């Protein structure tokens with residue numbers, strides 16, 4: 001007999017914001033399928049089970065590849081349970097001057113942040129529509145960024161990948177509205193995780209995690225907005241919320257210059 005608990009999936013759910021999204025959902029009684037690129041995903045799943053008494057299903061795969069994304073989807077589909085929540089969270093950044101950054105690294109980032117997002121969203125959308133409303137709620141959270149609301153010099157490809165996610169989520173939301181499937185975009189501001197270190201931005205102001213938003217707060221705001229049916233939510237403290245509002249009214253060149261102050265790599 002199928003477990004009574006609803007099922008959620010979280011990509012990049014083994015650490016950072018994704019683990020906190022999974023934790024928040026587990027705390028609200030969801031079993032969770034989480035993906036990650038390292039063996040850490042297994043430890044994180046055990047942790048979630050111990051903390052919340054739910055079942056966590058870990059899957060290790062490279063989200064930059066078609067097979068990695070499809071493999072996670074097959075893993076979830078093979079659970080043979082209705083899928084109630086999908087958090088399309090996994091994403092990476094790359095800092096540095098565009099003239100210097102590696103093209104293959106950037107194409108890999110696009111594969112994770114954009115191609116992989118579309119790929120898994122396609123699978124999730126079709127499954128949720130086929131499932132129908134009688135098997136519980138159906139909600140999709142797309143993790144974008146405040147970077148979607150500004151040019152991002154010295155992360156010149158990253159910001160556009162997040163703008164893609166934001167626009168994609170708002171469009172998909174409108175399409176799925178009449179079918180009762182909710183779509184919400186989460187736009188975190190700078191958040192304490194390994195993200196900027198992994199992006200090679202350790203020598204910028206983003207190398208220091210102490211001033212950034214708390215990832216548990218960001219995740220809670222995202223899941224609250226998802227269940228409230230909001231179209232999008234900014235993740236972070238009051239200053240982050242204000243920054244997103246100000247970005248709407250600020251000319252692009254002004255925002256670009258401001259962003260560059262924080263992201264320009266230190267001279268060697």
Ligand SMILES: NC(=O)c1ccc[n+]([C@@H]2O[C@H](COP(=O)([O-])OP(=O)(O)OC[C@H]3O[C@@H](n4cnc5c(N)ncnc54)[C@H](OP(=O)(O)O)[C@@H]3O)[C@@H](O)[C@H]2O)c1
Pocket residue numbers: 011012013014015016017018035036037038039040041061062063064089090091092093112143144145146147187188189190191192193194195196198
């Ligand atoms: N942190 C921020 O300041 C910030 C701000 C705005 C938006 N965001 C967005 O929030 C999302 C989560 O970011 P985060 O801060 O939580 O970053 P993070 O700490 O670097 O996230 C790591 C997660 O992504 C997984 N991952 C990384 N590369 C992968 C790959 N190739 N294949 C499969 N899994 C992979 C990691 O797996 P392992 O644990 O196995 O390594 C881990 O689960 C991203 O979409 C990011 O763009 C972050």
